[in-house]
Amino acid sequence: xxxxxxxxxxxxxxxxxxxxxxxxxxxxxxxxxxxxxxxxxxxxxxxxxxxxxxxxxxxxxxxxxxxxxxxxxxxxxxxxxxxxxxxxxxxxxxxxxxxxxxxxxxxxxxxxxxxxxxxxxxxxxxxxxxxxxxxxxxxxxxxxxxxxxxxxxxxxxxxxxxxxxxxxxxxxxxxxxxxxxxxxxxxxxxxxxxxxxxxxxxxxxxxxxxxxxxxxxxxxxxxxxxxxxxxxxxxxxxxxxxxxxxxxxxxxxxxxxxxxxxxxxxxxxxxxxxxxxxxxxxxxxxxxxxxxxxxxxxxxxxxxxxxxxxxxxxxxxxxxxxxxxxxxxx
Amino acid sequence: xxxxxxxxxxxxxxxxxxxxxxxxxxxxxxxxxxxxxxxxxxxxxxxxxxxxxxxxxxxxxxxxxxxxxxxxxxxxxxxxxxxxxxxxxxxxxxxxxxxxxxxxxxxxxxxxxxxxxxxxxxxxxxxxxxxxxxxxxxxxxxxxxxxxxxxxxxxxxxxxxxxxxxxxxxxxxxxxxxxxxxxxxxxxxxxxxxxxxxxxxxxxxxxxxxxxxxxxxxxxxxxxxxxxxxxxxxxxxxxxxxxxxxxxxxxxxxxxxxxxxxxxxxxxxxxxxxxxxxxxxxxxxxxxxxxxxxxxxxxxxxxxxxxxxxxxxxxxxxxxxxxxxxxxxxxxxxxxxxxxxxxxxxxxxxxxxxxxxxxxxxxxxxxxxxxxxxxxxxxxxxxxxxxxxxxxxxxxxxxxxxxxxxxxxxxxxxxxxxxxxxxxxxxxxxxxxxxxxxxxxxxxxxxxxxxxxxxxxxxxxxxxxxxxxxxxxxxxxxxxxxxxxxxxxxxxxxxxxxxxxxxxxxxxxxxxxxxxxxxxxxxxxxxxxxxxxxxxxxxxxxxxxxxxxxxxxxxxxxxxxxxxxxxxxxxxxxxxxxxxxxxxxxxxxxxxxxxxxxxxxxxxxxxxxxxxxxxxxxxxxxxxxxxxxxxxxxxxx
Numbered sequence: 001x002x003x004x005x006x007x008x009x010x011x012x013x014x015x016x017x018x019x020x021x022x023x024x025x026x027x028x029x030x031x032x033x034x035x036x037x038x039x040x041x042x043x044x045x046x047x048x049x050x051x052x053x054x055x056x057x058x059x060x061x062x063x064x065x066x067x068x069x070x071x072x073x074x075x076x077x078x079x080x081x082x083x084x085x086x087x088x089x090x091x092x093x094x095x096x097x098x099x100x101x102x103x104x105x106x107x108x109x110x111x112x113x114x115x116x117x118x119x120x121x122x123x124x125x126x127x128x129x130x131x132x133x134x135x136x137x138x139x140x141x142x143x144x145x146x147x148x149x150x151x152x153x154x155x156x157x158x159x160x161x162x163x164x165x166x167x168x169x170x171x172x173x174x175x176x177x178x179x180x181x182x183x184x185x186x187x188x189x190x191x192x193x194x195x196x197x198x199x200x201x202x203x204x205x206x207x208x209x210x211x212x213x214x215x216x217x218x219x220x221x222x223x224x225x226x227x228x229x230x231x232x233x234x235x236x237x238x239x240x241x242x243x244x245x246x247x248x249x250x251x252x253x254x255x256x257x258x259x260x261x262x263x264x265x266x267x268x269x270x271x272x273x274x275x276x277x278x279x280x281x282x283x284x285x286x287x288x289x290x291x292x293x294x295x296x297x298x299x300x301x302x303x304x305x306x307x308x309x310x311x312x313x314x315x316x317x318x319x320x321x322x323x324x325x326x327x328x329x330x
Numbered sequence: 331x332x333x334x335x336x337x338x339x340x341x342x343x344x345x346x347x348x349x350x351x352x353x354x355x356x357x358x359x360x361x362x363x364x365x366x367x368x369x370x371x372x373x374x375x376x377x378x379x380x381x382x383x384x385x386x387x388x389x390x391x392x393x394x395x396x397x398x399x400x401x402x403x404x405x406x407x408x409x410x411x412x413x414x415x416x417x418x419x420x421x422x423x424x425x426x427x428x429x430x431x432x433x434x435x436x437x438x439x440x441x442x443x444x445x446x447x448x449x450x451x452x453x454x455x456x457x458x459x460x461x462x463x464x465x466x467x468x469x470x471x472x473x474x475x476x477x478x479x480x481x482x483x484x485x486x487x488x489x490x491x492x493x494x495x496x497x498x499x500x501x502x503x504x505x506x507x508x509x510x511x512x513x514x515x516x517x518x519x520x521x522x523x524x525x526x527x528x529x530x531x532x533x534x535x536x537x538x539x540x541x542x543x544x545x546x547x548x549x550x551x552x553x554x555x556x557x558x559x560x561x562x563x564x565x566x567x568x569x570x571x572x573x574x575x576x577x578x579x580x581x582x583x584x585x586x587x588x589x590x591x592x593x594x595x596x597x598x599x600x601x602x603x604x605x606x607x608x609x610x611x612x613x614x615x616x617x618x619x620x621x622x623x624x625x626x627x628x629x630x631x632x633x634x635x636x637x638x639x640x641x642x643x644x645x646x647x648x649x650x651x652x653x654x655x656x657x658x659x660x661x662x663x664x665x666x667x668x669x670x671x672x673x674x675x676x677x678x679x680x681x682x683x684x685x686x687x688x689x690x691x692x693x694x695x696x697x698x699x700x701x702x703x704x705x706x707x708x709x710x711x712x713x714x715x716x717x718x719x720x721x722x723x724x725x726x727x728x729x730x731x732x733x734x735x736x737x738x739x740x741x742x743x744x745x746x747x748x749x750x751x752x753x754x755x756x757x758x759x760x761x762x763x764x765x766x767x768x769x770x771x772x773x774x775x776x777x778x779x780x781x782x783x784x785x786x787x788x789x790x791x792x793x794x795x796x797x798x799x800x801x802x803x804x805x806x807x808x809x810x811x812x813x814x815x816x817x818x819x820x821x822x823x824x825x826x827x828x829x830x831x832x833x834x835x836x837x838x839x840x841x842x843x844x845x846x847x848x849x850x851x852x853x854x855x856x857x858x859x860x861x862x863x864x865x866x867x868x869x870x871x872x873x874x875x876x877x878x879x880x881x882x883x884x885x886x887x888x889x890x891x892x893x894x895x896x897x898x899x900x901x902x903x904x905x906x907x908x909x910x911x912x913x914x915x916x917x918x919x920x921x922x923x924x925x926x927x928x929x930x931x932x933x934x935x936x937x938x939x940x941x942x943x944x945x946x947x948x949x950x951x952x953x954x955x956x957x958x959x960x961x962x963x964x965x966x967x
Contacts, residue, residue: 042637049583050583077625079586082588192758193750198691204757216443218434
């Protein structure tokens with residue numbers, strides 16, 4: 001249903017709007033709206049170009065979220081007037097929100113970029129799902145293993161992704177160019193020193209690099225940039241009446257009929273939005289009336305909860321992100 | 331839908347808080363600073379306190395912190411702010427910081443990126459990593475301990491990496507009864523030391539990170555202190571560089587070949603560029619003019635330091651990744667001999683004579699340390715003699731590069747004067763360098779062209795020159811085989827020469843011992859001599875243990891393709907030791923000889939030698955026949 005609203009908005013009317021947008025956009029950037037964001041933007045562009053110049057076969061991991069939207073926008077800038085010289089790849093767990101999939105396909109189409117969608121078919125055959133198998137096993141099979149399969153199948157040697165250091169404590173320690181051994185493992189204790197803007201990009205066959213151009217961006221930077229640059233994002237980030245159930249304090253949206261309701265449980269319509277996006281049964285919504293980017297920013301300025309509190313997978317146990325990362329998760 | 335709302339977003343209906351935010355953003359600049367100092371001086375606690383007092387710790391993080399503090403905290407049940415920062419499991423367990431953590435916060439006046447760096451001496455390299463991108467340093471001292479060796483070490487590295495302003499945070503004042511005299515003694519001692527390091531500005535601040543005194547708000551117990559709080563200082567300190575503008579510089583990162591387009595993408599490392607400016611392409615020195623400054627948001631009239639842009643030039647000239655575009659007529663240095671400070675970051679020591687990959691931005695070349703002029707004792711700042719650099723040591727070196735480097739001295743440009751050294755086999759980053767100056771002799775030593783060349787000399791002898799490089803353990807049979815091969819070649823009327831490892835140590839290499847550093851130099855000299863002899867038209871047989879892959883590769887690269895034939899004289903250690911023709915293994919086992927290959931010094935066998943002689947099995951005559959056969963197959967004889 002949200003997909004339909006989206007379609008309507010993307011009709012011919014939008015062309016007229018685009019003109020208005022681009023004028024205001026130019027104004028915003030020319031008044032050097034933010035020195036700080038300009039610096040972050042340049043740094044990210046530098047990192048993207050370095051990845052392309054130094055690796056044989058880079059790929060951009062496109063997760064469809066707000067950070068991916070910003071990353072993709074920066075890639076369009078970095079290689080202009082050429083298109084980004086790498087494909088986008090989405091690791092599809094088959095449990096993503098439907099609106100994410102619609103948005104993903106439309107974005108690749110709009111920008112004329114190659115999109116690789118990878119699903120761990122083994123996991124699908126074994127019907128691995130977040131409800132019966134638990135978030136830990138599900139994430140391992142459908143995300144971590146799937147990613148490793150996909151990187152190996154296409155023999156990509158650099159995977160560019162939108163992770164930020166501010167998100168989580170172990171991410172705060174990771175290099176911008178982060179080395180992975182042949183088993184795709186991250187060794188936090190022997191990271192290559194990363195000085196100035198000089199990057200040691202040397203790897204042997206089978207080894208690879210994860211590249212994080214948004215390392216130094218914060219959530220507020222991301223939203224402010226989305227606002228100033230008019231970057232399209234999935235409508236799930238904006239408040240709307242959606243069917244949800246309350247699971248141990250997390251508001252889970254019932255996005256399709258695969259969702260196993262408890263006996264007597266019925267989804268309630270509540271005005272909610274998402275602060276981060278992932279697999280719908282593992283992503284908690286927040287009650288919010290923020291329907292526009294400025295309202296999201298406003299809410300962010302007032303919030304008392306961190307970005308990842310709606311993520312089931314981070315709460316398994318303390319230090320769980322570090323362990324997942326060592327095994328090859330992003 | 332998103333786009334529709336964005337239109338609304340930019341309309342005058344933009345809400346007041348967001349309008350305020352954007353207005354504030356416009357004025358804010360970014361300060362990147364690091365916190366450093368000895369272990370247990372409270373760095374992580376200080377950053378945790380800065381975040382907490384700036385109300386930047388979220389409720390769910392605070393709840394996690396409260397439970398973590400009870401379980402593993404070191405603050406006696408109170409909130410242990412270090413646990414907010416130390417992200418790695420090992421760090422939380424051991425209560426120490428291992429790697430640099432980056433933190434982000436902002437106040438109404440400024441945005442901050444903090445690099446929280448480890449205090450343990452063994453992690454000094456991570457501390458240097460953090461310092462390389464910062465403009466300001468907060469150096470912590472425990473008021474009870476005062477200035478420690480590690481405090482001086484960090485101050486020295488901070489200065490070496492080009493940070494000119496620093497705050498000395500004298501922490502844990504609560505544990506010395508907020509004593510003014512204690513603070514002043516420490517401050518004075520440090521200021522004297524800091525002066526020798528060339529800091530422009532050192533501000534000492536007494537504080538208690540645990541209690542929050544003088545972190546953001548003035549401390550109730552230190553009325554005698556009239557200076558700024560730490561946050562007050564961070565918000566106002568001016569870090570714009572005092573160094574004069576060197577002129578426009580842009581290293582080319584990537585050549586953009588879109589349809590009907592050829593542009594050079596890079597980040598401006600210094601100065602300003604305008605469409606129409608004359609530029610030079612270095613190192614070639616070719617001139618052209620900037621036609622357009624292309625960005626996704628439209629062409630620009632001008633761009634400045636830090637901007638990531640794409641330039642098109644008026645002329646079709648050869649420009650590739652690693653070239654530098656510079657303002658025409660500006661004084662940018664190009665040299666293949668440089669003098670630099672090097673911070674060593676690897677377990678295996680720096681070895682003069684060994685070839686490393688040198689990378690500086692988009693430029694990459696092979697570098698050899700030709701001379702370690704001195705080491706710097708980072709505690710006393712004294713210069714010391716040394717043959718190698720160990721982990722975390724700092725030295726001043728001359729380097730010789732296989733291709734010229736385009737650079738500015740590091741003191742004038744961090745973007746154009748820093749480099750890293752990489753191991754050619756393991757790909758590990760081994761060290762970081764700061765160029766001081768180019769060596770004149772690089773430009774003064776010209777290659778004198780001779781009219782009689784290698785071809786003519788070899789032609790007169792009626793042969794094709796080459797080098798047979800025999801490597802293997804002591805007692806493997808290298809010299810025996812070399813001798814037999816030379817005899818057979820002589821019988822066939824070939825002009826030859828044998829460079830024997832033992833023999834060269836009587837003359838050419840008489841001054842060298844058997845440390846790793848000396849072995850590297852030993853191989854280098856023999857390789858260079860072999861090259862001269864091949865140039866003279868001779869067939870050269872080298873019989874040398876040459877234990878390290880790196881140096882054998884360096885030797886190989888001195889010759890033309892096909893000229894270098896690596897022969898692995900592969901005799902098992904037990905066999906060599908049983909033979910022990912010179913009685914050396916016995917002495918080595920008895921501890922009378924140090925650094926003996928195979929016993930207490932490594933031998934790295936070749937991965938892809940042209941020929942492997944199973945010398946434990948065949949007779950020396952049979953092995954010599956194999957070698958002659960190889961020369962015939964390769965059409966040298």
